[in-house]
Amino acid sequence: MLWKDKYELGVPIIDAQHRELFQRVGDFLKTLRSPVSWEEKVNSVNETLEFMKGYVVEHFHDEEEYQRSISYPGYEAHKEVHDDMVNYVQEVSQEYESSGYNEKLMQQFGGRLLSWLINHVASDDQRIAAYAIEKGVAGGEG
Amino acid sequence: MRDNVHSLFLEATRNVFQLMLDLSDISDRSAENFPSDEGLGISIGIEGDLTGEVIYRFPNDTSLSMVNIMSGMEVDSVDDFVVSAISEIANIISGNVLTMLAENDLKCDIQPPVPSKPDENGGYELQTIKCISTTVGDVCLEIRLNAA
Ligand SMILES: [Fe+2]
Ligand SMILES: [Fe+2]
Numbered sequence: 001m002l003w004k005d006k007y008e009l010g011v012p013i014i015d016a017q018h019r020e021l022f023q024r025v026g027d028f029l030k031t032l033r034s035p036v037s038w039e040e041k042v043n044s045v046n047e048t049l050e051f052m053k054g055y056v057v058e059h060f061h062d063e064e065e066y067q068r069s070i071s072y073p074g075y076e077a078h079k080e081v082h083d084d085m086v087n088y089v090q091e092v093s094q095e096y097e098s099s100g101y102n103e104k105l106m107q108q109f110g111g112r113l114l115s116w117l118i119n120h121v122a123s124d125d126q127r128i129a130a131y132a133i134e135k136g137v138a139g140g141e142g
Numbered sequence: 143m144r145d146n147v148h149s150l151f152l153e154a155t156r157n158v159f160q161l162m163l164d165l166s167d168i169s170d171r172s173a174e175n176f177p178s179d180e181g182l183g184i185s186i187g188i189e190g191d192l193t194g195e196v197i198y199r200f201p202n203d204t205s206l207s208m209v210n211i212m213s214g215m216e217v218d219s220v221d222d223f224v225v226s227a228i229s230e231i232a233n234i235i236s237g238n239v240l241t242m243l244a245e246n247d248l249k250c251d252i253q254p255p256v257p258s259k260p261d262e263n264g265g266y267e268l269q270t271i272k273c274i275s276t277t278v279g280d281v282c283l284e285i286r287l288n289a290a
Contacts, residue, residue, distance in 0.1 A: 001212070001213060001214060004164075026214075029213060029215070032223070033213075033215055033217075033223065104222050107221065107222040107226070108222050108223070108225075108226040109226070110223055111209075111222065111223040111224060111225065111226030111227035111228075111229075111230065112229070114209070114212055114213055114227050114230075115162070115227045115230035115231050116230055116234075118162050118212055119158070119162055119230075119231075119234045122162060123161060
């Protein structure tokens with residue numbers, strides 16, 4: 001996954017987390033898509049999956065904290081979007097484990113995650129920055 | 143407003159393509175000669191003040207290029223990963239259209255993306271096919287809606 005400058009919010013702590021998030025999701029997808037058999041890669045897929053999942057939750061939490069700190073009016077709606085994604089990740093993970101690590105489930109999950117994350121960072125998260133700049137509270141949080 | 147629903151879908155598609163894929167060179171094209179039986183057809187069901195479905199049709203080359211742009215990885219077949227990534231884009235576009243409809247006092251909900259099926263009902267009040275052309279290929283939207 002490629003990081004683009006247009007994803008920058010201008011809030012140093014969130015921008016650093018987004019870069020890290022893209023890195024971890026990118027590593028997960030690279031492993032998921034590597035041209036070897038599923039048996040050969042399933043262990044590394046599971047490792048990068050866990051490494052990425054933990055960070056998603058951490059980032060969502062920190063970003064919600066930041067929104068509260070600037071009294072972002074879209075906080076509730078944004079938290080709902082985060083919660084829906086966390087629930088989806090948890091549901092897929094459970095199904096994936098009880099299926100004995102079915103590849104199709106993970107490929108579908110990876111594809112959706114790719115599009116979801118780009119849209120969320122490029123669109124929903126940008127609105128936090130737009131508000132912070134408008135209110136003159138951007139930048140001081142790093 | 144209702145007669146303009148298709149233009150909201152086109153506008154939302156353009157916006158998402160620009161935002162997510164950095165594709166800004168997008169023009170309208172005629173629906174003629176669009177290969178509807180090959181490639182990916184993704185249906186998003188709509189309920190509420192408008193009821194029916196919108197089908198997004200992506201030729202395989204278009205799907206592959208889109209996923210390549212987003213992931214930075216080469217993809218050579220429209221597999222489960224690609225179908226899911228493109229389905230999520232159809233979901234995102236449709237979600238943005240809902241927001242635009244709500245601003246025009248039309249309240250609707252969408253259903254999760256599913257593979258499109260041939261039309262069995264027919265006779266929709268709003269039935270149209272709109273196509274756009276991008277630097278990574280064409281996309282067609284087939285709109286089949288009834289007012290509640
Ligand atoms: Fe974020
Ligand atoms: Fe967010």
